[in-house]
Amino acid sequence: MNYKKLIWIFCLTLSTSVFAQKPDMNLVPYRQGDLWGYASADRNIVIKPEYTEAGLFHEGFAAVKKADKYGFINMEGKVVIPFRYFKVTPFRYGFFAAKGNAKTADGDLHQEKSVLFAGASLTKDGYEICIDTKGQRMPKCPAIPENSAPDINKSSTVEVKTNYSTIHKTGLFDKIIDDYKLVPGADATYYIATRGNNYGVFNNTFDIILPFEYTMIKKKNIGGMTYLLAEKNGLHGVFFGNGSPYITVENKKLQAVTAANSVSYFIVGQEGKIGVKDMTHKYVVETKYADVAYDSTGTGFILTADDGTKGFYFLSGKTVEPKYTEVKALPVGDYIKVKTQAGKWGYVNSKGLDFFED
Structure with a gap:
């Protein structure tokens, strides 16, 4: 598998990120007036609306905002990472090089281990760090797969040039x-x-x-x-x-x-x-x-x-x-x-x- 270094783009809203995996819609952000909470698919409120912003759940965590700071809650509505960040991105899986070799289910050797992480900024200038599920700063940000955000309508980057010089028909085409x-x-x-x-x-x-x-x-x-x-x-x-x-x-x-x-x-x-x-x-x-x-x-x-x-x-x-x-x-x-x-x-x-x- 090929990898590229993760580049966090903090100008995106907390609910959308090009590197985010599909959200869990068992709990849907629900707004009452100007406050946000979460409801089940049948619109029954599960987590009381008390946040000024509420993101989608990714890997069991959702970014929520109080005053001017973001934190994370779990699907029980418990605050698991305090409100101390000016910008955040959803949790997702990335990869670190692992010590030694390990085998995948199909027997292939690999040298990576997966880790759950999110992007965050402790300052208003957007200086980025990566945090784990306990809110601890990671020494470095993980890598992500090349195909994290595929576009099935994007043209192929491989261009094959064909020599048509041998095809002749006077007056038919230029x-x-x-x-x-x-x-x-x-x-x-x-x-x-x-x-x-x-x-x-x-x-x-x-x-x-x-x-x-x-x-x-x-x-x-x-x-x-x-x-x-x-x-x-x-x-x-x-x-x-x-x-x-x-x-x-x-x-x-x-x-x-x-x-x-x-x-x-x-x-x-x-x-x-x-x-x-x-x-x-x-x-x-x-x-x-x-x-x-x-x-x-x-x-x-x-x-x-x-x-x-x-x-x-x-x-x-x-x-x-x-x-x-x-x-x-x-x-x-x-x-x-x-x-x-x-x-x-x-x-x-x-x-x-x-x-x-x-």
């Missing part, structure tokens, strides 16, 4: 931009090329697959098959790799995403009528929103109404209609964090139940 096969191992090769200012596609026998009339064509691998994202006169559509239409070139917005459930979707539509299609052409989100954006946590789509209010579509198929000024998805599938019209934050589940009282 420059080849990219190539693909319909599926891995297929005999035929397809080429995305330019002629003048336009893009088109031809195959290895020089048959025109898509005419040279598009302002942009890009390939997209979805489920092991190649699709073509095309733009013409400011409108967007999708073709199969063989040139057959998949989504008509008539959309002002078109974005292909692969969500955390490994299902691919297309955000499509005209201005003011944006929705989401799955790969079977079924609209999982109706084309009735001013905008739809895929959330970077991978748990769903943020919906924006004509009046600017926000809602959320969960990958489970449930929708919270827009009525909030801001929406933040969580790295778990059933909750979102919202800002109300009164300017206060709270949590809402996929059934639309509010975990706050104003």
Whole structure:
């Protein structure tokens, strides 16, 4: 396993960290007025609201705030690390080099041991330290795995440059931009090329697959098959790799995403009528929103109404209609964090139940 040194980013809120593992939602932060406590999934208060801020539980600990200092409580509501920090990050597992060799369950040798820790700052300037579950300062911060925060929609950093100088057909194209096969191992090769200012596609026998009339064509691998994202006169559509239409070139917005459930979707539509299609052409989100954006946590789509209010579509198929000024998805599938019209934050589940009282 590869590791990189942990770099704490204290400008993030205590409830979100790029290095945080998935939170435990058995207890949900619950706000009464301006004070925070915790409630069960059925909204029964378990830990009395008495904190000015309350973070999500990670590995049995949650960061809470009183006055201007943070501490940590356990799931029984007991303060286990006193209120003495100006900034904190959630508890998570990291790694230290272990003495000698140890074997994993599959028999591989390793030289690391896991340790639970959190980031903290005793000063307002944000100078960071790492603490253990007793609040003791650690001599150094642990390392974390390379894949702590994977992004399944991020492009590969490996770029293979192909020499197309041997491919000639006078008058057919000016420059080849990219190539693909319909599926891995297929005999035929397809080429995305330019002629003048336009893009088109031809195959290895020089048959025109898509005419040279598009302002942009890009390939997209979805489920092991190649699709073509095309733009013409400011409108967007999708073709199969063989040139057959998949989504008509008539959309002002078109974005292909692969969500955390490994299902691919297309955000499509005209201005003011944006929705989401799955790969079977079924609209999982109706084309009735001013905008739809895929959330970077991978748990769903943020919906924006004509009046600017926000809602959320969960990958489970449930929708919270827009009525909030801001929406933040969580790295778990059933909750979102919202800002109300009164300017206060709270949590809402996929059934639309509010975990706050104003």
